[in-house]
């Protein structure tokens with residue numbers, strides 16, 4: 430009985446078992462069944478029985494033991510190991526693939542195939558050091574080079590070994606003719622960030638320069654350059670870096686507007702604050718620029734003027750964040766029942782915004798309230814953007 434195990438889980442193993450059966454059948458040219466063939470056949474059904482009863486450990490021992498690894502059977506052994514890995518039973522997969530590799534009579538090509546699968550088993554088991562060694566061995570042997578490089582790149586990213594990640598990404602670019610400049614720029618930014626956090630500003634700026642030299646559209650590098658210079662008090666250099674973002678990716682302009690205005694404030698350049706905000710507002714019209722404009726009006730005029738400005742923009746661009754801000758400002762100059770009603774509205778908009786994600790990955794749809802340069806779900810770089818529309822930017 431298969432009990433409640435879904436057929437699609439057991440089926441691949443039954444197919445492998447069938448392949449073993451067919452192969453063993455072909456190996457018996459004698460007219461009369463010999464004792465040897467009887468034993469094999471008996472083992473085969475014994476293994477199949479274990480499989481159907483979900484006793485995969487015992488089944489695997491029977492199947493692996495009954496069939497010697499050779500040129501004709503090696504593919505079946507490798508496939509069986511792969512199936513176990515796909516099922517999440519990595520220990521079994523390792524056992525089978527190691528059993529294949531242990532056979533000295535195998536051809537180099539087949540041994541490398543098994544080595545490649547074993548490296549993937551180690552990766553799935555989280556044994557990254559062992560996987561790393563095997564992928565390097567395969568590259569040395571010129572076997573499965575692009576895939577092995579791809580896995581190494583994934584390992585070095587998981588280990589935050591950005592120097593190695595840069596090296597491997599460049600090799601991958603040559604091996605596949607596919608661009609990796611965007612990723613490499615992120616790796617340089619990771620190194621810059623480590624230096625920046627350790628207080629090594631000049632080293633951080635050097636890495637940022639390398640990032641921009643690799644990918645001139647690296648918004649992250651511009652933002653980092655702005656942050657480092659802002660911290661050093663080089664506000665002019667910081668404004669130049671922040672303003673570059675508009676040319677690199679206008680969708681991310683909201684990420685730098687606040688810091689950019691702070692730099693202009695440090696430089697006492699109020700004229701440029703007004704000019705740039707109006708430019709961004711007229712060209713892109715995001716809610717961040719609307720609210721920053723409203724803040725400026727609040728400072729230079731009063732609450733009522735700021736509220737009127739938000740009302741005029743909300744008619745053209747409905748936004749929950751805009752409505753929330755309008756309520757906050759209006760509460761200051763409203764009294765009696767109108768004030769009480771606004772408090773109810775404020776509670777509702779706060780609750781609405783509380784559960785709304787701000788950013789979303791354009792590759793897999795993962796969303797959240799924080800900006801991630803690498804999507805935590807699908808691991809894509811530069812795929813997360815601010816959500817647009819009434820509930821977003």
Ligand SMILES: [Zn+2]
Pocket residue numbers: 790791792793794795804805806807808809812
């Ligand atoms: Zn994603």
